[in-house]
Each structure stands twice: as C-alpha cells, then as structure tokens.
Amino acid sequence: xxxxxxxxxxxxAGDGIDSTGKIFAQALSRAGRHVxxxxxxxxxxxxxxxxxKIRTSVDELNSVVDRLDILVALTQRxxxxxxxxxxxxxxxxxxxERSWDAEVPDEQIPLDVPLKSLAEDAGGAIMQNVVALxxxxxxxxxxxxxxxxxxxxxxxxxxxxxxxNNQEAARKGRDYVRENYDHDFGYDLDTTDEDYVxxxxxxxxxxxxxxxGCRFYAGYPITPATNVMEYLTGxxxxxxxxxxxAEDELSAINMALGAARAGARSMTATSGPGIDLMxxxxxxxxxxxxxLVIADVMRSGPSTGMPTKQEQGDLNMTLYGGHGEIPRFVLxxxxxxxxxxxxxxxxxxxxxxxxPVYVVSDLAMAVTEQTFSPEEFDMDAVEIDRGKxxxxxxxxxxxxxxxxxxxxxxxxxxxxxxxxPGTVExxxxxxxxxxxxxxxxxxxxxxRVQQVDKRNRKVETAQNEEDWSPRExxxxxxxxxxxxWGSNEGAIREAMQExxxxxxxxxxxxxxxxxxxxxxxxSAEKTVVVECNATGQFADVxxxxxxxRVERINKYNGVRFNADELVDRITEAFAAExxxxx
Amino acid sequence: xxxxxxxxxxxxxxxxxxxxxxxxFGTMNGMMKALANTGNSPDDxxxxxxxxxxxxxxxxxxxxxxxGVHGRALPVGTGVKLANPDLEVMVAGGDGDGYSIGAGxxxxxxxxxxxxTYVVMDNRIYGLTKGxxxxxxxxxxxxxxxPEGTKQSPxxxxxxxxxxxxxxxxxxxxxxxxxxxxxxxxxxEHDGFSLVNTYSPCVTFxxxxxxxxxxxxxxxxxxxxxxxxxTDYDQAREKIMDFDNIYQGVLYQDDDSVGYEKRLGIDxxxxxIPDGAPEGAMDLVRxxx
Ligand SMILES: Cc1ncc(C[n+]2csc(CCOP(=O)(O)OP(=O)(O)O)c2C)c(N)n1
Ligand code: SF4
Numbered sequence: 001x002x003x004x005x006x007x008x009x010x011x012x013a014g015d016g017i018d019s020t021g022k023i024f025a026q027a028l029s030r031a032g033r034h035v036x037x038x039x040x041x042x043x044x045x046x047x048x049x050x051x052x053k054i055r056t057s058v059d060e061l062n063s064v065v066d067r068l069d070i071l072v073a074l075t076q077r078x079x080x081x082x083x084x085x086x087x088x089x090x091x092x093x094x095x096x097e098r099s100w101d102a103e104v105p106d107e108q109i110p111l112d113v114p115l116k117s118l119a120e121d122a123g124g125a126i127m128q129n130v131v132a133l134x135x136x137x138x139x140x141x142x143x144x145x146x147x148x149x150x151x152x153x154x155x156x157x158x159x160x161x162x163x164x165n166n167q168e169a170a171r172k173g174r175d176y177v178r179e180n181y182d183h184d185f186g187y188d189l190d191t192t193d194e195d196y197v198x199x200x201x202x203x204x205x206x207x208x209x210x211x212x213g214c215r216f217y218a219g220y221p222i223t224p225a226t227n228v229m230e231y232l233t234g235x236x237x238x239x240x241x242x243x244x245x246a247e248d249e250l251s252a253i254n255m256a257l258g259a260a261r262a263g264a265r266s267m268t269a270t271s272g273p274g275i276d277l278m279x280x281x282x283x284x285x286x287x288x289x290x291x292l293v294i295a296d297v298m299r300s301g302p303s304t305g306m307p308t309k310q311e312q313g314d315l316n317m318t319l320y321g322g323h324g325e326i327p328r329f330v331l332x333x334x335x336x337x338x339x340x341x342x343x344x345x346x347x348x349x350x351x352x353x354x355x356p357v358y359v360v361s362d363l364a365m366a367v368t369e370q371t372f373s374p375e376e377f378d379m380d381a382v383e384i385d386r387g388k389x390x391x392x393x394x395x396x397x398x399x400x401x402x403x404x405x406x407x408x409x410x411x412x413x414x415x416x417x418x419x420x421p422g423t424v425e426x427x428x429x430x431x432x433x434x435x436x437x438x439x440x441x442x443x444x445x446x447x448r449v450q451q452v453d454k455r456n457r458k459v460e461t462a463q464n465e466e467d468w469s470p471r472e473x474x475x476x477x478x479x480x481x482x483x484x485w486g487s488n489e490g491a492i493r494e495a496m497q498e499x500x501x502x503x504x505x506x507x508x509x510x511x512x513x514x515x516x517x518x519x520x521x522x523s524a525e526k527t528v529v530v531e532c533n534a535t536g537q538f539a540d541v542x543x544x545x546x547x548x549r550v551e552r553i554n555k556y557n558g559v560r561f562n563a564d565e566l567v568d569r570i571t572e573a574f575a576a577e578x579x580x581x582x
Numbered sequence: 583x584x585x586x587x588x589x590x591x592x593x594x595x596x597x598x599x600x601x602x603x604x605x606x607f608g609t610m611n612g613m614m615k616a617l618a619n620t621g622n623s624p625d626d627x628x629x630x631x632x633x634x635x636x637x638x639x640x641x642x643x644x645x646x647x648x649x650g651v652h653g654r655a656l657p658v659g660t661g662v663k664l665a666n667p668d669l670e671v672m673v674a675g676g677d678g679d680g681y682s683i684g685a686g687x688x689x690x691x692x693x694x695x696x697x698x699t700y701v702v703m704d705n706r707i708y709g710l711t712k713g714x715x716x717x718x719x720x721x722x723x724x725x726x727x728x729p730e731g732t733k734q735s736p737x738x739x740x741x742x743x744x745x746x747x748x749x750x751x752x753x754x755x756x757x758x759x760x761x762x763x764x765x766x767x768x769x770x771e772h773d774g775f776s777l778v779n780t781y782s783p784c785v786t787f788x789x790x791x792x793x794x795x796x797x798x799x800x801x802x803x804x805x806x807x808x809x810x811x812x813t814d815y816d817q818a819r820e821k822i823m824d825f826d827n828i829y830q831g832v833l834y835q836d837d838d839s840v841g842y843e844k845r846l847g848i849d850x851x852x853x854x855i856p857d858g859a860p861e862g863a864m865d866l867v868r869x870x871x
Contacts, residue, residue, distance in 0.1 A: 029871075030871070153871075195871060196871075197867055197868070197870035197871055198870055198871075199870045203870070207866050207867070210860075210863075210866060211859045211860065211863050211866065213855030213856065213860070215665065215852035215855065216661065216664065216665050216852060218657075218661065235866075237846075237847070239860060240848075240850060240852060241852055242664055242846050242848055242852075244660070244661075244664065246657065246690075247686055247687065247690040248686065250653075250654060250657070250686075250687075251654070251656075251657040251660075251686075251687050251690065252657075254650065254651075254654040254657035254658045254661065255657045255658070255660050255661035255664075256661060257648075257650070257658055257661060258630065258648070258657065258658035258659060258660060258661025258662040258663075258664075258665065259661035259662065259664060259665035259852070260661070260665075261628075261646075261648055261658075261661070261662060262628070262661065262662045262663075262665035262666040262669065262851070262852070262853065263665065263666065263851065263852065263853030264665035264666075264851075264852035264853055265852075265855060266661070266665070280651050281650070281651055281654065284650055284651050288648065374864070374867050374868070377864075377867045379858075379859035379863040379864055379867075380858070380859075382858050382859035382863070383858060384855065384856065384857055384858055386855075420666075420851075420853050421625075421626075421628050421646035421662070421666060421669055422625060422626055422646075422666065422668060422669060422851065423625065424625050425625065426625065426646070427624040427625050427627075427644055427645050427646050427647075428646065428647075429594075429629075429640050429641065429645075429646070429647030429648065429649060430647070430648055430649070431640070431641065431648070431649035431650075432649065432650060432651055433649065440594075440596055440641065441596075441641055
C-alpha cells in the first residue's frame with residue numbers, strides 16, 4: 001500500500017462538494033496528518049462537474065498525484081471523469097438507492113452505501129455527504145473521532161443539535177460499511193500528535209496583509225482572488241481597518257491608492273482581467289511614488305479565458321504592463337506559506353521604496369488547502385518598516401529654501417520623504433504628470449530626467465539593500481539545472497525524489513528585481529525552465545538575463561503540474577539532444 | 583497650521599494656465615474661500631482632481647492633493663476619506679471627467695455617500711482636448727466631433743444624482759462668487775456625499791453656454807418666489823427633473839444623511855500600525871486549526 005492516501009469527493013456543483021472535502025481535510029489535519037488538496041471545478045454555480053481531492057500522508061506533501069484510492073461519487077460523471085486515476089484497489093463509494101446505477105468498472109471495488117436514506121435516518125438528506133465521510137473513515141481505517149472534531153468546528157456555531165446529527169450521520173455511514181462489507185481495504189491511516197493548520201494561498205495572503213498592518217483593502221470580486229477579500233472582510237475591522245467592495249477594478253485600485261496616500265497600508269487583489277483594468281492607475285502609483293500592494297492571483301487567460309483553471313500567464317503583464325517605464329517590484333510566492341511571508345515583505349518594500357509591489361500567485365495556490373505547522377507563521381519574526389515617513393519634527397530638512405516640502409526630493413538613494421496628510425507644514429500635491437521635486441507639473445527637460453533617474457534609482461538601491469535570493473534544492477553541483485517560478489516548486493521538489501538523474505533546482509520567488517542566475521546557468525550543462533504557460537515567459541527572461549539558451553517545460557491546459565508527470569518530462573528534457581549545440 | 587487659515591493660504595504659487603476669462607478661476611476662488619470659511623487649513627485638506635482644464639485645479643491650490651488619471655478622482659477621494667476621516671476631502675473635475683469616463687464611479691460615489699464634496703466644473707465641452715462635445719453638451723451643439731450636432735441627449739447630472747440616492751444635490755455658477763462660495767460651504771458642512779455641479783464657462787471652445795447664457799437663465803432657489811425647501815424630496819424632485827430650467831442653489835439635502843465612513847465605524851486615521859505583528863496575531867493562525 002502507498003504511504004499516502006488519495007481521496008476525492010465529486011458531484012454536481014451545488015452538491016456541497018467543497019464543504020464536504022474541506023471537512024474531511026480538516027479531520028485529517030486534526031489527526032496530525034499532512035494534507036494537500038486540489039479542486040476541479042467549472043465556471044458555473046449549479047450543475048457541472050466539481051470535485052475536491054485530498055492527498056494525505058504523515059509526511060510533508062507539496063503536490064498532487066494522478067491516483068485515487070477512495071472516491072466518493074455522487075454522480076456517474078464523477079466516476080467517468082476519474083477513470084484514469086483509479087487503480088485496482090480503488091474503492092468507489094456511491095449511493096445505488098438514488099436513481100442511478102453506478103457503473104463502477106470491474107477492477108475497482110464498488111461500495112454501494114444508501115447515503116441518502118441513512119442521512120434521512122440521522123435527521124436530514126442534506127447530510128448524505130457526511131454519511132459518505134463516515135463510510136470513508138471505515139474504508140480508510142481512520143478513527144471517526146477526528147471527523148467528529150471537524151464537524152464540531154464546522155457546525156459548532158450553529159448549535160449542538162446540528163453537530164450531533166452530523167456525527168450521527170457519519171456513524172451511520174461507518175456502521176453500514178462495517179456491517180455490510182466484510183473486507184479489509186488495506187488502509188491504515190496513522191495519526192500523530194502534531195497540530196497542523198490548514199489554509200489556502202488566498203487566506204495566506206489575507207493573513208499576511210493583516211499581520212503586516214494592512215488597514216485598507218478595496219477590491220472587485222474575481223475568481224480566484226475573491227477569497228482574499230472575503231478573508232479580510234470582518235477581520236480587518238478589528239484592527240481599525242476596512243474592506244470596500246468597489247464598483248470595478250478601476251475604482252478599487254484608485255481607492256487603494258487614495259488610502260495609501262492618506263497613510264494607510266493599503267492593498268487590492270485581483271486576477272488577470274482586473275490587472276488589465278488597473279494598469280493605467282498602476283503608472284500613476286509609480287509616478288506619484290505611492291506604496292501599494294497589488295496581488296494578482298493568476299488564472300488562465302487571455303481575456304476571460306478559463307476562469308477556474310490554472311495558468312502562470314501574467315508574468316509579462318506584471319513585469320512590463322503599463323505605458324511608459326514604470327519602476328516596480330514583482331514577488332511570486334512559491335508555496336502557500338510563502339504567500340503569507342511575501343505579502344508581508346511586499347508591504348515593507350512598498351513603503352520603504354514608495355513603489356507599487358505585485359504579489360503574483362495563482363489559482364493552484366489560491367484554491368489549494370495545505371497543512372503547515374503553525375510555527376511556519378512566526379509572528380515574532382515579523383518586522384514592519386514604514387520607510388522615510390516624516391512628521392512635523394523632522395519635516396524641516398526636506399524643505400526647499402522657500403520652506404516648501406519636497407515630496408519628490410532628489411535623494412541619493414532615490415527615496416524621498418513621505419508626509420502623511422495632516423502633517424503640519426507638509427501640504428503638497430502629487431500628480432501623474434511629470435513633476436519637479438515639489439510635485440508640481442513640469443516639462444523641463446532636466447527635471448524630467450532627474451525624476452526618472454530618481455525613481456529608477458530606488459530599484460538600484462533595493463537591488464543592493466534587499467535579499468533577492470532564490471530558494472535552492474537538490475545537488476548544487478549537478479550538471480542539470482531546473483528553474484521555475486511561483487507555485488511549481490512543490491511538484492518539482494516531489495518529482496526530484498523520484499528522478500534517476502541528479503538535478504539542481506532553483507525556485508525563484510523574485511521576478512523583479514530578480515536574482516542573478518548567470519553563474520548557475522553557465523555552470524550547468526543544461527537548464528530547463530518549468531512554468532505553467534505556453535510561451536515560456538520566465539524562460540525568456542532567463543535567456544535575456546544570462547545570454548544563454550534554456551530548454552522549456554510548459555503546460556497550459558489549465559491544470560497545474562503534478563509530481564508524476566514532471567518526473568517524466570524533466571527526465572526527457574535532460575535526455576534529449578539539446579536543440580542548440582554548442 | 584491653525585484653523586484660522588485665510589483663503590489665500592489655499593493658493594499655490596503656481597500661476598494657472600487657464601485661458602483668461604475661464605470659468606474655472608471663479609470656481610477655484612469659491613472653493614478656497616469656502617474651505618477657509620468652514621475652518622479648514624491646507625494641512626488637513628485633501629483635494630483629488632480629475633483630468634482636464636478643470637482637473638488642473640489641484641495644481642493651483644495649496645493643500646494635500648492628488649491629481650490622478652482621467653475619471654477616477656472620486657474613488658481616490660473615497661480611499662483618502664475612509665483611511666483618514668479627519669481630513670476634509672474635496673474632489674474636483676470636469677463634466678467629461680465626471681459624467682463620461684467617470685460616470686460609473688459618479689453613481690456609486692453618490693450612493694456610497696462618503697463624506698466629501700464633489701465640485702464638477704461643467705462647461706458643457708471638452709476643454710483640454712480642444713473642443714469636442716461633452717456628456718452635458720446640448721443635442722444640437724456643433725463641435726469638431728459633432729459637426730451636425732451630437733444627436734444624443736445630454737446627461738442630467740442632478741437627476742442622475744437623485745436617482746442614485748444622492749443626499750446633497752446642488753448647482754452653482756462660478757461667476758456668482760458669493761452664491762457659489764455659500765453653496766460650497768453648505769456642501770462641505772453636509773455629512774455625506776455632496777454634489778455641486780458648477781457652471782464654469784469655457785470661453786475658448788463653447789460659444790453657446792456662455793456667461794451671458796447662464797446669467798440670463800439661472801433661477802436662484804433663494805429667490806423668495808421659489809419658496810424652495812431642499813429637504814422636501816418631492817419639491818426637489820420636481821425641480822431636478824425640470825429639464826427646461828436651470829437652478830442655482832441647494833436643490834436637495836437629506837437631513838438624516840450619515841457619511842459612509844461613519845456607518846462603517848471608522849473613527850480614526852489608519853496611519854498608525856504596530857511595529858511588528860499585532861498582539862494576538864497567533865489567533866489568526868489558530869483559526870485554521
Ligand atoms: C484615459 C484617457 N483618455 C483620454 C484622455 C484625454 N483627455 C484629457 S482631458 C479630456 C476631457 C476633459 O473634459 P472635461 O472633463 O469636460 O474637462 P475640461 O477640460 O472641459 O475642463 C480628455 C478626453 C486622457 N487624459 N486619459
Ligand atoms: S479651454 Fe476652456 S476650459 Fe480650458 S482653460 Fe480655456 S477657457 Fe477654460
């Protein structure tokens with residue numbers, strides 16, 4: 001038997017698939033098991049296939065695999081969609097009493113459980129999914145008490161009766177399997193004493209923002225970024241902040257800009273189409289030197305593309321989007337936990353350098369729940385740097401001879417002082433027009449060059465002062481180099497455990513400024529860049545930076561990389577005759 | 583700066599580049615006077631401006647200010663006010679800026695009712711881009727992009743504001759300095775979103791909606807025979823929907839209006855944050871157990 005268990009529940013959108021999956025994931029996490037989830041959903045609310053998959057192990061997990069051990073199928077389509085992931089010991093739990101005769105292929109073990117009528121016995125048909133969870137516990141040999149605890153968490157607020165009914169429903173499912181199937185399914189789910197937390201990338205971004213002192217969030221709902229807004233709503237108020245659901249992204253980013261100008265740590269989050277709309281204002285933010293964090297939770301484009309599918313297609317947009325030339329920072333968290341850390345870092349960078357900062361994550365991270373030990377979110381390590389904020393005591397040093405405050409003062413490091421509105425003697429204006437040190441419009445050639453240089457100098461300063469190191473895995477001396485950015489890290493790391501070849505893996509969380517990869521690329525025999533897009537946007541950047549050709553592994557069918565396929569594709573890429581011979 | 587600011591304190595040392603005679607001079611003077619008269623100072627005032635001749639107003643005034651992108655000044659003002667309710671926030675721009683490219687934001691700003699004052703310098707033309715028709719231009723107005731008239735009916739800003747649930751709807755005329763100033767003062771003092779549509783003639787590109795035209799046609803609601811009570815919704819509606827006449831004064835004011843920021847419970851500036859993670863931050867993590 002494999003050491004990890006792969007479980008899924010699938011049905012029609014509207015069947016409560018998401019919450020069912022989440023409850024089971026929580027039960028496993030509360031039992032001290034690692035969990036890594038993935039979701040398969042269509043862009044519709046009712047009808048349409050949807051599934052929640054869980055991979056669980058006592059060891060750390062960072063990826064999905066193409067294998068299902070237990071499948072709770074609420075519809076025939078759930079079985080059909082997952083045929084190629086089922087193996088001969090897979091158990092398929094379904095309800096034959098409902099008006100369908102499940103066609104479970106011969107190789108698999110069918111488990112016909114009257115989910116609906118057992119749920120009715122326990123107090124309501126709505127609990128049929130919980131009956132299935134109880135049945136799954138029995139199949140997996142997983143103590144039902146952990147499920148009890150997850151149900152308590154889920155329904156506790158709504159009253160003990162509801163909790164009792166659900167726990168009862170779970171038992172009915174378990175007992176039914178116990179009594180009717182005299183079969184050892186061969187699973188034995190160990191538990192540990194670890195207390196894990198289970199969260200997704202959007203929640204990690206939201207939590208990072210709160211911890212970093214974000215007080216203002218304006219956004220417009222869009223998959224898969226909405227969760228950031230939903231997380232902050234209600235929570236941010238406790239810290240004296242607010243969330244505004246704006247009328248569109250144009251408004252959202254301008255509100256966020258206004259709040260940032262007023263001195264609040266401020267942010268917005270959106271996905272590709274929203275970034276398009278925000279781009280005009282993005283230039284304004286950079287020119288007025290306003291600190292702002294913008295999260296782009298990427299999905300499959302262009303245009304509305306495939307809104308519920310994975311892609312890393314916005315790199316160029318975040319690096320180059322906007323007319324004219326715009327200094328910016330672009331961070332790309334490589335794991336869900338990094339979504340938290342990089343968001344905090346983004347707020348510090350934004351205020352220290354008074355620039356817009358993109359946090360680029362993606363659907364695969366946004367909708368994936370993963371377990372972490374709470375220490376991953378070390379609050380004592382959080383540092384806040386607000387940069388050069390001046391108050392009435394030190395504003396004098398930034399006045400010109402006539403006693404006027406200079407918000408765009410041409411400092412050696414490129415970083416001007418910042419006076420929050422309300423600061424006495426600090427009144428000044430900023431504009432998207434080119435301006436002088438006082439913030440006043442200018443078309444003077446020297447002043448234009450001075451301000452452009454000043455803004456760009458901030459990037460140089462940051463390049464020297466901040467740590468832009470990538471994350472390194474594998475053998476540093478290996479001749480095969482794998483590079484990737486953003487969310488592919490987990491799958492690649494896991495693939496490396498199965499690879500027969502020796503590789504060095506550099507996972508890059510900083511897209512701009514970025515680490516200098518020249519030495520690594522030059523010392524490797526061959527470099528392969530892995531990314532979830534068709535054209536290889538990061539590979540292009542690497543080639544340009546290092547003046548060396550690289551190989552590419554791309555995927556753009558809407559599904560994230562999984563570890564199994566990467567084993568094959570990386571092996572192939574390094575085995576193949578290089579396209580460019582030296 | 584003390585609260586005894588003089589209106590000239592709100593003047594920047596940048597000379598306006600508006601055409602001599604442009605209505606925007608008067609609009610600006612009234613805004614500065616109203617700010618001073620209501621006890622504000624440049625250091626606690628924030629002006630968000632749009633794009634257009636009108637939008638340059640922020641450049642010629644002295645206060646905290648942001649001159650943003652075309653049509654988006656209202657969202658900026660919203661963000662400023664929510665993040666620091668202690669600031670006096672004023673938003674200014676043209677009819678193109680506010681009712682064309684920014685029309686979506688206008689309607690939502692009205693219904694959101696953040697406590698700020700929106701002054702629209704309505705010259706019924708695009709000035710800065712040199713004379714194309716604007717959303718408030720008359721249907722038969724001939725311009726470089728409407729040689730045979732616009733062939734579309736104009737936007738009625740006050741009606742739009744009323745339909746969107748506006749809590750303060752007013753109109754003024756930039757050359758009637760006293761009334762214009764008074765009306766802006768009332769707008770500043772109103773708790774909630776105040777629209778002041780200010781006729782601010784463009785002497786260069788609009789030879790129809792001139793000073794003389796406005797002077798001759800404006801009906802002042804303060805005139806006794808008008809007997810206008812701005813708190814009377816039905817009366818207000820009647821005047822606002824009367825597209826044959828143009829009025830000066832406060833057409834509608836909701837006495838019960840409470841600014842959005844107050845309804846959100848924001849009572850302090852958001853610019854102070856802890857040095858590290860907030861106390862009890864681990865509770866945020868524990869939620870995910
Ligand atoms: C996105 C965008 N589109 C177009 C323009 C060009 N533009 C500048 S001002 C303006 C119209 C201004 O008209 P209005 O708001 O009535 O102001 P006025 O100049 O008449 O005071 C336009 C279209 C721009 N700056 N940005
Ligand atoms: S073009 Fe018209 S609106 Fe612009 S400054 Fe001249 S008179 Fe004023």
